[in-house]
Amino acid sequence: MKKNIFCYLIFAMLLQMLWQGCSKDLGNYDYNHINDITIRYDEDTFYVRQFDTLNIKPEVHQRIPNDASLKYQWYIYGGKIVKDEIILSNEHELNVPIPVVPYNIPYKLIFTVMDTITGVKTFHEFKVYVSNALSEGWIILEERPEGADLALIDPSGIVLRNVYSGANNGEFLPSGAHRVFSNKSITDQNNYVLLQDDMYLIDKFDFSYLGSYPDFFYEVPEVRNPQFAAFQTTLLLPPNLVINDGDFYTYNPLLGVGKLGARISGDYKLAPFMALGTSTYPCVVFDQKNHRFLYLASANATSLTAFIPTQTPVQPFDLNDIQRKLLVLDKGASNQATAIFKNYHNDSCFLYNINPSTTNHSLVATKYQPMHDCPDVHRAVGYAMSWSLPFIYYAVDNKVYLYDIGANNARLVYSFPAGENITSFQMEHVSVGFWIPATPNENKRLVIATRTGNSGSVYYLQLANTGDVENNTYTHKFEGFGPIKALAYKVRS
Amino acid sequence: MRKLTNLILICWIACALSSCEKAQIESYQNDPRIHIMSGSGGRITAVQYSFAIRNSSVIKDTVWVPVRIMGLADAKPRKINFQVVSSETTAQEGKHFSLTDYTMPAGEYKTNLAIVIFRTPDLQDTEVKLQMKLLPSEDFEVGVGTNLDYSLTINDILSKPDNWDGTLQSRFGVFSKVKFRFMIDVLGSEVIQTITTTSILLNELLYYKQKVRNAWIDYEQVHGPMLDENNNPITFPA
Numbered sequence: 001m002k003k004n005i006f007c008y009l010i011f012a013m014l015l016q017m018l019w020q021g022c023s024k025d026l027g028n029y030d031y032n033h034i035n036d037i038t039i040r041y042d043e044d045t046f047y048v049r050q051f052d053t054l055n056i057k058p059e060v061h062q063r064i065p066n067d068a069s070l071k072y073q074w075y076i077y078g079g080k081i082v083k084d085e086i087i088l089s090n091e092h093e094l095n096v097p098i099p100v101v102p103y104n105i106p107y108k109l110i111f112t113v114m115d116t117i118t119g120v121k122t123f124h125e126f127k128v129y130v131s132n133a134l135s136e137g138w139i140i141l142e143e144r145p146e147g148a149d150l151a152l153i154d155p156s157g158i159v160l161r162n163v164y165s166g167a168n169n170g171e172f173l174p175s176g177a178h179r180v181f182s183n184k185s186i187t188d189q190n191n192y193v194l195l196q197d198d199m200y201l202i203d204k205f206d207f208s209y210l211g212s213y214p215d216f217f218y219e220v221p222e223v224r225n226p227q228f229a230a231f232q233t234t235l236l237l238p239p240n241l242v243i244n245d246g247d248f249y250t251y252n253p254l255l256g257v258g259k260l261g262a263r264i265s266g267d268y269k270l271a272p273f274m275a276l277g278t279s280t281y282p283c284v285v286f287d288q289k290n291h292r293f294l295y296l297a298s299a300n301a302t303s304l305t306a307f308i309p310t311q312t313p314v315q316p317f318d319l320n321d322i323q324r325k326l327l328v329l330d331k332g333a334s335n336q337a338t339a340i341f342k343n344y345h346n347d348s349c350f351l352y353n354i355n356p357s358t359t360n361h362s363l364v365a366t367k368y369q370p371m372h373d374c375p376d377v378h379r380a381v382g383y384a385m386s387w388s389l390p391f392i393y394y395a396v397d398n399k400v401y402l403y404d405i406g407a408n409n410a411r412l413v414y415s416f417p418a419g420e421n422i423t424s425f426q427m428e429h430v431s432v433g434f435w436i437p438a439t440p441n442e443n444k445r446l447v448i449a450t451r452t453g454n455s456g457s458v459y460y461l462q463l464a465n466t467g468d469v470e471n472n473t474y475t476h477k478f479e480g481f482g483p484i485k486a487l488a489y490k491v492r493s
Numbered sequence: 494m495r496k497l498t499n500l501i502l503i504c505w506i507a508c509a510l511s512s513c514e515k516a517q518i519e520s521y522q523n524d525p526r527i528h529i530m531s532g533s534g535g536r537i538t539a540v541q542y543s544f545a546i547r548n549s550s551v552i553k554d555t556v557w558v559p560v561r562i563m564g565l566a567d568a569k570p571r572k573i574n575f576q577v578v579s580s581e582t583t584a585q586e587g588k589h590f591s592l593t594d595y596t597m598p599a600g601e602y603k604t605n606l607a608i609v610i611f612r613t614p615d616l617q618d619t620e621v622k623l624q625m626k627l628l629p630s631e632d633f634e635v636g637v638g639t640n641l642d643y644s645l646t647i648n649d650i651l652s653k654p655d656n657w658d659g660t661l662q663s664r665f666g667v668f669s670k671v672k673f674r675f676m677i678d679v680l681g682s683e684v685i686q687t688i689t690t691t692s693i694l695l696n697e698l699l700y701y702k703q704k705v706r707n708a709w710i711d712y713e714q715v716h717g718p719m720l721d722e723n724n725n726p727i728t729f730p731a
Contacts, residue, residue, distance in 0.1 A: 218700045251696060258696020262703035265710055302706055302731050 035115050036063040037070075037122040044126045045106070048098050049133040050206065057093040058124065060113055071114045076128065079103040085110075101205045102132035132205055134163055135493050138428075138447055141180045141193065141486040142456055147172025150180070150193070150207060151481065152490070153458065155439070159478055164193075167208040173200065180488040183231030184436055185239040188253070189493045190231040197224040199242075204493035217260045221245060227272035234278040238299050241283060246270045248285065252299055265303040268294060273329035275337030278432060279357035281364075284337050286329055292320040293354065293364075309362040317352055317368040319361075324350060328383040333390045333405075336366060340383065340392070347378040351392075351405060373409035375401065382425030388443040391467045395422040395448065402467050414461055414469045416450055423456070424449040426487045436491055449484035456481035525564035527573060527627060528636030529643055530603060544612045544649040546682045549674065552612045558643055560627070561603035563636050570596040571632035575606055578642075581624035588613060589621050589647060597632070608645060616649035623647065654689035661688065664702040666730050669721035679708040705729060 040059040048054050060070065074094045077085035079101075088096050088109075100107055106127040114121045137154040149172055150164040165172050176196035183190050191202040201210040213220050225245035232239045238252035242260055246269035249260040269289035276283055281295040285304065294304040307319045324341035327349065332338030337354040353367035371377060380394035380401075390405040398416040403409070416422065428445040431438035446461040446469075460476040461469045542556055560573065573595040577586065584590050591609045598604060608623070625643040627635055635641050651670045654661065662668065665676065677685050680701055687693060688701060706729045712719055719727040 218697065219704070252699075253696075255695045255699070258694055259700070261696070261700035262707055264703070265707050302703055 033063060034118045034120060035066065035069070037061070037113050037115060037120070039111060039113060039122060039124040041124065041126075044124070045129070046109075046126060047129045047131070049131050050100070050102050051097050051133050053095060053097050054109075054128065055093070055095045056111075056126070058111060060092065062115075066115075066117075069115055069117045071116055073112045073114075074109065075112075076100060076107050076109045079105055079107040079130070098128065098130055100130055102130045102135070132493060133160065134205065134207055134490075136490055138426075138458070139180050139182055139191070139488045139490050140449070140456075140458060140481060140484055141173075141177055141488075142482040142484050143175065144172060144482045147175050148177035148193075148485070149173060149482075150202070152207075153478055157476060157478075161480075163207045164202065164209075167203070167206045171209075174198075178485050180486045181229045181231075182488040182490040183229065184430075184432075184491050184493075185231045188231070188239075189491070190229070190240070191488075191490060192226075192229040194226045194229070197226075199226040199229060204490075215259070216242070216251075217249070218258075219262065221247065221249075221263070227270075228274055230274050230276055230283070232276065232282060234282045241274065241296070243270050243272055243274070243285070246272075246288070248296070248304060250296070250301075254299075264296070264301070266294070268304055270294075271326040271329065273326065273339075275329050275331055275339075275354065275356065277331055277335055277337070277356055279335060280359050281356035284329070284354060284356055286322075286326045286339065288326060290320075291322050291324075293322075295356070307361045307364050309364065313362060315362070315365045317365050319354075319365050322352070327378070327380070330383070330385050331387060332385040332392070333387060335387075338385055338392065338405075340371070340377070342378045349374060349377050353405075367405075369405075369408055371403065371408065371410075374403055375410065375412075377401070377403065377410065381422055384425055384427035384446060386427060386443050386463075386467070387429050387431075389465075389467060393425070393427065393446060395425040397421050398450070400425075400446065400448065400461070400469075404467070413467070414472070414474075416459075420450045420452045420457075422448055423451045423484050424487045426489065428489055430489055430491045439489070439491075447487055447489075449481075449487055451483050454483060455479070456484035458484065458487070521564045523564070524634045525562055525567070525571070525632065526636035527560055527562050527597070527633040528640040529627065530559040530561045531640060539644040541646045542610060542648075544616060544647070545651040546677055546685050547612075548681060549678050554610055554612075556608045556610060556645060557605040558608065558625070559603065559605050560597075562597060562633065566600050566602050567597075567632075568599055570599050572596055572630045573604075573606065573633060574628040574630035575643075576626055576628050578624040578626050581644075582622060584621035584623040584645075584647060589616070590623055590645075610645075610647050612649055616647060618650070620646055620648035620650065656689060660692075660698075664698055664730070665705065666728055669723070669725070669727060671719070671721040672727050672729075675709065675712070675719065675727070676705050679705050702729070706731075 038061040040061060046054060072090055072092045074089040075085040075087045088094060106129045109126040109128045110123055112121055112123040134152055137152045140151040142149055142151060149162055152160045152163050173193055174195050177193050179194040181192040189204040191204055193200045193202060198212050200212050203210050213224055221244050223245040228243040230241040232241060238250040240251040240260060242249045248264040248270060250264060251258055251260040268287035271286045271288045274283055274285055283296045285294050287294050292306055294306055297305045309315055309319060322341060324343055327340045327342050329339040335357055337356055339352040341350045341352060349371045351369050351371055354364055355366045358364060376396040377394055380396050382395050384393045392403040394401050398418060398421050399412055400414040401410045402413045426447045428439055428441045428447055429443045430436055431442055444463045446463060448459045448461060450457050458478040459474040462475045464470050575595050589611055593607060595606045623645040627641040629635055651673055653668050657668050684701060709729050721727050
């Protein structure tokens with residue numbers, strides 16, 4: 001009997017389930033409108049520079065107006081943001097600096113409106129192209145009470161201060177920072193700040209710190225004394241070239257990930273200069289231990305090589321025997337490398353020219369002359385070679401001189417007021433082959449940092465074709481810096 | 494039907510109650526025993542040691558044999574009887590190796606037994622073997638039977654790495670034992686093991702090449718030409 005009751009129960013349950021499944025939906029519901037939200041806007045693509053403030057206030061239309069029930073959010077993603085999106089604002093009106101790094105693909109800026117009553121979200125996607133505010137211009141290394149910092153004067157003359165500390169959570173560079181290199185190669189751009197016993201690599205987009213000696217070397221040199229850092233633009237050599245304490249190091253990122261290797265072989269102690277180019281000998285250096293010029297022969301070279309000229313033709317000078325102190329070695333006019341040496345025992349200076357484009361060692365040494373009528377050239381704070389004309393500018397105290405190589409004499413081309421002394425000195429020139437285009441002021445602008453008390457200023461002197469300063473005055477003056485230690489032109493990244 | 498339901502109910506309650514009974518944990522009651530520990534990759538009772546890839550300054554080294562006990566730790570040190578099996582050993586005690594008195598420290602369940610081995614000239618030509626065995630002592634019986642024997646072969650024989658011709662020759666030139674020995678001294682055994690057994694970044698390999706080349710140049714400036722085992726001059730490619 002009980003077994004039958006059990007079976008009936010099961011049968012009743014199955015019948016109910018079947019009935020429910022077959023019941024017809026009559027569709028006799030009551031529909032109520034929810035608060036439909038529409039976002040309206042004038043434009044949906046924006047072009048900003050990094051750190052610029054972007055201001056957008058789209059119109060928000062509601063079917064049932066009730067502003068109090070709305071919640072807003074702006075966030076940005078895509079581009080170089082590899083992980084989560086970045087929330088920019090929770091206001092209706094966006095009015096914030098754009099914090100993302102520059103990128104050639106637009107970021108997606110999402111505006112979301114949520115009706116808190118229904119929970120329904122409405123959104124619109126804007127496109128934002130972010131270009132680099134720190135892309136190009138003169139990098140200024142200045143001393144500050146808290147340490148050292150970098151500033152940038154962009155090509156339009158806008159001065160951006162605190163670009164290093166601003167990008168590094170308020171951290172300053174160590175106060176021993178004394179030199180800046182901004183080097184561009186075929187593959188990349190490296191910006192270095194040299195310290196007393198280290199070297200910082202700075203991000204080319206936002207100037208954030210990227211690394212120091214342990215990051216650059218497989219084996220950090222025993223004596224840490226960074227002197228020169230280059231990033232070559234030719235395929236003939238490894239792009240990364242560094243002189244540390246007179247020793248030469250290379251690293252070729254074209255061969256993959258890596259670091260600077262062991263010291264390049266040879267019996268040498270280099271002066272802290274490289275003459276760089278794209279010719280047969282793209283990197284010429286001077287060995288002050290053995291008083292000779294050397295070059296790096298190839299991308300795979302494990303040693304520095306000496307020039308071996310023959311006895312004929314008669315050499316203007318002996319490339320392997322210069323018993324003088326090197327004051328400067330740099331690329332000069334006509335793609336020649338130019339050097340100024342000084343006697344050890346007196347202040348007499350001498351000009352040497354090298355042709356790094358010839359394949360014949362006997363044609364490398366091209367010019368030698370004792371420098372006449374060059375006031376104080378031996379104690380200049382800086383030398384700047386013109387790449388277009390055979391001129392060398394040098395700065396002593398508050399004066400700028402032009403040494404005319406052809407005429408073999410120097411003339412004063414500009415004086416700052418007494419007490420305003422020059423601390424750093426550069427020519428604006430960056431072009432390398434077709435890889436790096438010239439700036440509008442290529443070889444026509446001297447950029448000079450001066451110091452008065454504890455204040456630093458930067459001047460632009462525009463140069464005429466004669467080599468003199470146009471109108472005998474500066475075209476731009478930028479004030480308000482601390483004492484300036486170094487200048488370097490950063491090409492577009 | 495009711496009987497069946499009741500039966501199921503009783504069984505379920507019985508199962509539930511039985512699972513709540515407190516179990517007595519059985520402790521080890523036998524004699525304390527000892528055996529060589531098994532590594533994660535299996536037993537480590539046979540080891541080959543080569544001085545060849547060690548720096549030339551390494552004239553002796555210590556091989557550690559890990560052992561553990563069965564049973565409880567004791568408050569006093571206990572003697573371990575780890576003996577040479579003379580019939581299976583070609584290495585000479587005092588010349589190729591030396592042993593010591595072995596104990597299990599107080600309060601410990603495991604320890605490492607030291608075998609000091611010596612780099613002798615004859616190892617450059619001949620490999621010697623040391624066969625050891627754990628035997629009962631006054632404090633321990635022997636443990637797991639398959640983990641009582643320990644075989645150590647020792648040599649100083651340099652051989653050409655398998656990847657020399659394929660990878661290393663283009664960076665370091667023609668192989669010779671003297672050259673390889675020099676590279677070991679300059680780069681260290683860890684780097685040598687890395688570059689001879691694995692594929693590394695090209696820039697890292699170039700760094701090692703430059704480092705060895707610099708050391709070779711320095712060597713020749715002091716000592717003159719470096720010659721290989723057949724008196725041929727050694728060179729490293731530029």
